[in-house]
Amino acid sequence: MSCTGLHIGAVKIDPPLVLGPMAGYTTLAFRLLCHNAGAGLVVSEMISAKALQYGSAKTPPLMETCPQERPVALQIFGGEPESMADAARLCIEKGANVVDINMGCTVPKVRRSQSGVGLMCDTDRAVAVAAAVVQAIAAPVMVKFRAGMVVGDYSYLELGRRLQDVGVAALTLHARTASAYFRGHADWTHVARLVETVDIPVIGNGDVTTGQDALRRLRETGCAGIMIARGALGRPWVFHEAREALAGRTDAWEPTGPERLAVALWQAQMLALQFGDISAARQMRSQMSYYVRGLPEAGRLRQRFQGVRSVGELADVVWEYLERTSCSMEEPTVGGVTDPDGAR
Secondary structure (H helix, E strand, O other): OOOOOEEEOOEEEOOOEEEOOOOOOOOHHHHHHHHHHOOOEEEOOOEEHHHHHOOOOOOHHHHOOOHHHOOEEEEEEOOOHHHHHHHHHHHHHOOOOEEEEEEOOOOHHHHHOOOHHHHHHOHHHHHHHHHHHHHHOOOOEEEEEEOOOOOOOOHHHHHHHHHHHOOOOEEEEEOOOHHHOOOOOOOOHHHHHHHHHOOOOEEEEOOOOOHHHHHHHHHHHOOOEEEEOHHHOOOOOHHHHHHHHHOOOOOOOOOOHHHHHHHHHHHHHHHHHHHOHHHHHHHHHHHHHHHOOOOOOHHHHHHHHHOOOOHHHHHHHHHHHHHHOOOOOOOOOOOOOOOHHHHO
């Protein structure tokens, strides 16, 4: 088992650490932070093929990429092969190196539309969608799905084989069933089973929150890579920690409170450049609840952040907190870029 990289088609992912797609969170700004911290591949939040088909004005901004985050995957969801193929072509036009198909989202309205995890209930349709996307583009295609619908359902193994047969280059398995949603604990024995079943790279996902988690899961399952999603919220530096662990180094860096808040403000400024000040502030309200976990007065800070209406107001809350607690702000180092304009 190698910890030095993986290949999705011709795209090298080194280190074999992937930022997982999360609706409302894996924006360009957050992807840049995670890439610069050590993620080998970053994945966008899921993009609706149907919304693209009908010209939704809200969807194209989700497809924005930049050279500094590459390799980058754009994730699409839908249940119609033709519209998914069209969406995949657009992803490549927007700069994606890999196209990811979502077959794991458990949101009811997504599932009812025969998208997301709904495709796992109709394997013929799932395979047809994947085949259409593979045939539509020259770039590699990966699929993210779940460990069956309920406990004891191992149909994901047959689905994995069939997806491999139509040309899918890699599989990501969230080691929970669809019925579990995000409850309980991920069962990584499913990842090990899938590794033994298919010949293409398998990326494991679920409950990875530290660098040692990533290293242990790689060793236990023999999977080719690790996807970190919720474990990166408010902690993009978890990818630095994981990269160090995979390289056999244990001196993981943990930022101070002021450093954490500096990273958060960098993210807010990047969001403002892309979406505007008001939208950026709205998006950062939920993000800040993760950044302040474990800090003194975290509960009070969360309440203050819920009322901010601009990035300037958010920054005022941060500076007031730092002054009251006698902390000093430092330049964010995890992002690797301190000038938001320079990262565009």
